Amino acid sequence: SFMETVKAGLDREMKAVIGRITISSVNIKLPILKGTTNQNLLYGATTMRPDQKMGEGNYPLAGHHMKRESLLFGPLINIEKGDTVKITDFKKDYIYAVTSKQFISEMDTDMIQETKEKEMTLITCDKAVRTEGRLAVKGKLIHVAVHR
Template structure:
């Protein structure tokens, strides 16, 4: 085979990889978020996970590459799961993992500071906004005032109602500060074209119920 033909084949293979890479990345991320669920654990294990130290790196909120997705598929860790979040109106259901790291962000929603607890003060969660509307925290951009958010630690199920949404600069780290009143704050990138903005969802606690083992988060 002539060198020119070999080079031509290599270019074709490279083009196929480049075209297929985004689809592969999305499939891996979707598989990771579905594989890790709080319901696969016990309440005792969830509590144990929440008591472990974690890393919090806000600079980690960047779109993952295909390589990142492959690595995460191998490193996904059940020991980081501390709960589950569901927003039925936008078809979002994700594990909550302790610590804002690249690995955790590629598996679900992540807590944003040490010593945050569901139903107590501000409970901030971060997540990736992808170029696919149904993946990770992308559905959060469709959340409106009045939307209901459910989170659980498998002991209790907490119901929050959205009171406000806004776009802010990424420097607004005060959105994760603790509060006296129980609330939830969801943080994700505003869009793929403007990485300096964050879309923020605020919700207030409306109800706390005992979690039913065989029921949904929104029971």
């Protein structure tokens, strides 16, 4: 099955996993992998810039929107302003509140640029087919919790 393939791949690629993203309101719980590669995108959310750090500036993540809406970043289409997004590096949890959801062009790279504000950006295709449109979800950091 698709999920068995993903799990097998993750077992091999654990070194690429640098964290996890959880969005309870839309039932997303995925590993965060370093680097946006085709292989990484099949397993979870991927970092979009080599210099990004959780909890500092803009933390952009990309994810696939598959034909099965429940997979990967497909459920993001249902996220709402005010929903919370948790990302973790397994040492600290970074909690963000969603501030905006908009449709942009795939050419609009401003959304992933570094910022002074502590925020995150989630990017996925606007449809589960080849498309030039993207869904961009922004959130601001509201809380950091240290694991004990």
